Amino acid sequence: MKSVLKLVAIFVALILVIGCGGKGKIVRDRPTIMLTQAQFVQKTDEEGKTGPVPGAAKLILMYATDGEWKSEVLEDPESNVFHKALYFEPEVGPPGIVTIGANAAALKIWRLQDGKCHASTLWKTTFGGKENRLRDIEIADVTGDGSPDLVIATHDQGVVAVVEQKEGRFEARELCRETETFVHEIEVGDVDGDGVVEIFATPSAPNKLDGSIQPGEILMFKYDGENFKQKVVEEFPTRHVKEVLCYDFEKSGRPVLFAALEGEELGGKKAGSGKTKIKMYRFTGGEITSEDIVELPGGLCRFLTGGDLDGDGKPEILASTYKNGIWMLKYQDGKWGKKLIDAESSGFEHATLIADLDGDGLKEIYVAADGQKAVRKYHFDGSGFQREEILKLEGNYITFNIMPGPPVKAEGVS
Numbered sequence: 001m002k003s004v005l006k007l008v009a010i011f012v013a014l015i016l017v018i019g020c021g022g023k024g025k026i027v028r029d030r031p032t033i034m035l036t037q038a039q040f041v042q043k044t045d046e047e048g049k050t051g052p053v054p055g056a057a058k059l060i061l062m063y064a065t066d067g068e069w070k071s072e073v074l075e076d077p078e079s080n081v082f083h084k085a086l087y088f089e090p091e092v093g094p095p096g097i098v099t100i101g102a103n104a105a106a107l108k109i110w111r112l113q114d115g116k117c118h119a120s121t122l123w124k125t126t127f128g129g130k131e132n133r134l135r136d137i138e139i140a141d142v143t144g145d146g147s148p149d150l151v152i153a154t155h156d157q158g159v160v161a162v163v164e165q166k167e168g169r170f171e172a173r174e175l176c177r178e179t180e181t182f183v184h185e186i187e188v189g190d191v192d193g194d195g196v197v198e199i200f201a202t203p204s205a206p207n208k209l210d211g212s213i214q215p216g217e218i219l220m221f222k223y224d225g226e227n228f229k230q231k232v233v234e235e236f237p238t239r240h241v242k243e244v245l246c247y248d249f250e251k252s253g254r255p256v257l258f259a260a261l262e263g264e265e266l267g268g269k270k271a272g273s274g275k276t277k278i279k280m281y282r283f284t285g286g287e288i289t290s291e292d293i294v295e296l297p298g299g300l301c302r303f304l305t306g307g308d309l310d311g312d313g314k315p316e317i318l319a320s321t322y323k324n325g326i327w328m329l330k331y332q333d334g335k336w337g338k339k340l341i342d343a344e345s346s347g348f349e350h351a352t353l354i355a356d357l358d359g360d361g362l363k364e365i366y367v368a369a370d371g372q373k374a375v376r377k378y379h380f381d382g383s384g385f386q387r388e389e390i391l392k393l394e395g396n397y398i399t400f401n402i403m404p405g406p407p408v409k410a411e412g413v414s
Contacts, residue, residue, distance in 0.1 A: 031061035031405035032069075032357055034097065035368055035375070038081035040396040052396055054080035057101050061405070062375070062391060064357060069390045074117060078104050081398075084137050087406040091147055092168035095406065098122075100152065102133035107150065107163065107170075122150075122170040127157040129180065140188040142197045143223050151199055153183035160186070160201045160221065162228070175199070175221050175228045182206055189246030189255040191283040198222050198283075200233070200257060204240035216240025218259060218281075233257070233281060233288060239264045247306035249315045249331055257281040258317065263299020274299040276321060278329065293336040298324035300348075307354030307363045310380045318365060320350035326367060341378065341385050346371030351402040366390075368399040375402070 036059055040052035057079040063070045076082070079101025088109060089095040096111040107123040126132045133155035142149050142162060150163040150170075158181030161172045187200040204216030218233035218241055243260040250256075259281070263274030276296040282289050300322035309316045309328050317329040318341075325343040329336060347370035356363045365378035365385070375391040393399070 031072075031097075032064040033062040033353070033366060033375070034085040034403050034405055035060040035062065035351070035399055036082035036085050036099070036401045036403075037397045037399050054103075056080070057082040057099070058397070059085055059097075059099060060391075071391055074110070076101060076106075076108070076119070079106055081133075081400065083133070083135055084401040085403055086137065086139060087404075088139060088148075088150075090168075091165045093120075096120075097406070098137070098139075098150070100134035100137050102135070102155070103131065105132040105134045105154065107134060107137075107152065123161075123163050123172050125172070127154060127159055129156040131156040135182070135184060136186045138186045138188045138199075140197050142188060142199055142221075144196060144225070151186050151188060153186045153201055155182045156180060156206060158183055158203050160199070160203075160219070162199075173228075176201075176203075176219070176230060178203065180206055184240075184242040185244050187244045187246045187257070189257070191246060191255055191257055191281075192286075193254045196222060199228070200244050200246070202241040202244055202259075204242075213238050213264070214240050214262075218244065218257075234279075234290065236261065242302050243304050245304040245306060245317070247304075247315070247317065249306065249317065251315065257283075258293075258304055260301040260304055260319065262301070276301040276319075278304075278317075278319065294329055294338045296321055296324065296327060296338065298322055302349050303352045305352050305354050309354065309363065309365065309385075311362050311382075318352055318354060320345075320347075320352045320367070322346065322348060322350060323371070326350070326352065326365075341365070342367075342387060344372070345369045345376065348398055349400050351399050353402045353404065355404050357404065366402060368393070368402045370397070370399050 039055045039058045041055040043053045044050045056075040056077040059074040059082050061072045081102045082099045085097050085099045088098040096109040098109050108119045108121050110117055110119050134152055135155055136153040138151045139148050147165050152161045158178030160175040163170050163172045181203045183201050183203045185202045188197050190197050199221040201219045205214050208214045215237050217235040220231045220233050221228040239261055241259045245258040246255040248255040259279045261277040278294045279290055280293050298321045303320040305318045319327045323346045326341045326345050328339045328341055351368040353366040354363050367376045369376055373393045374389045377388045377390050378385045
């Protein structure tokens with residue numbers, strides 16, 4: 001089923017040319033960065049009381065122009081939040097931007113046609129609980145058939161789903177289900193080096209911010225040729241995990257798993273207090289080993305991202321906390337260390353992206369700093385990280401994710 005949905009500021013195919021330091025020109029006709037948000041609008045109820053209520057799901061498309069950034073907004077009134085957007089090339093049909101929504105829980109692909117943005121629904125469902133949310137998504141071939149699958153975390157019945165492509169159709173397979181359970185995060189990677197991509201998910205009890213315990217666990221799913229086998233990586237009786245990252249920080253060709261454990265006392269007078277623990281897991285010969293690598297101030301850290309942040313050729317990890325800044329985690333001389341990049345950056349999700357989007361061969365950091373109502377860019381100049389505000393954010397909203405747009409078209413690039 002296809003529908004034409006509301007488009008703010010008219011989504012047009014801009015052709016933007018960026019200078020590329022002698023490497024030729026990169027021509028963009030697609031967004032450079034995509035921000036997914038929930039927005040809140042004022043509404044008066046039947047009793048005459050006015051207050052914020054969820055509005056339409058919101059996608060901000062950012063375009064890098066020559067010396068400035070422009071943005072457009074796409075809204076979908078069928079859902080009240082977009083949790084993530086990804087560029088996707090399906091087996092059948094043209095590529096587009098995939099979004100996951102909540103209330104309604106809809107997986108859609110957006111394409112530009114005749115000057116308008118059209119959405120095709122790939123999967124839409126209800127789970128039987130209070131909420132119907134598609135919370136996270138990763139794209140990878142987890143079934144080994146050579147076709148990319150869409151792996152999705154959901155609220156609030158603990159469903160992890162793999163949406164497979166079947167001759168142009170999309171079919172969902174449930175891997176697990178547990179009542180009153182939020183699955184926060186999906187990560188994928190071949191952590192044991194056997195050629196099969198594993199799935200990691202982070203279910204927990206429903207979100208609590210009153211100081212009571214919210215237990216959770218990390219689950220692993222592995223395809224055996226017919227079914228997905230489930231294994232518990234670790235259980236956490238007094239805390240939970242909202243963020244995991246598969247990342248090859250050793251450049252060995254095999255990633256390990258990193259997890260950010262939220263504080264044990266969240267809510268009430270102690271909201272955001274405590275420490276965030278970052279753990280690392282290795283998978284060798286069927287055995288799982290783990291170690292604590294660093295602690296970060298504050299009880300919330302919901303983004304871990306990997307990349308060479310300082311241009312030294314060595315991979316680092318970027319950790320974004322709620323109110324305690326963004327940090328670089330670096331493995332050096334046989335041990336992990338941490339360095340504060342910016343204390344004046346905050347956000348409930350505090351979404352971050354590491355990518356070379358200006359084509360200079362060095363990776364930049366892009367941060368949705370909701371606390372400062374801005375999207376910021378950081379680049380390392382040899383001595384430190386320089387900050388630049390590239391877009392002001394307005395209104396009452398939460399940014400849930402920041403992702404790169406579709407690949408650029410290159411002309412004259414060697």
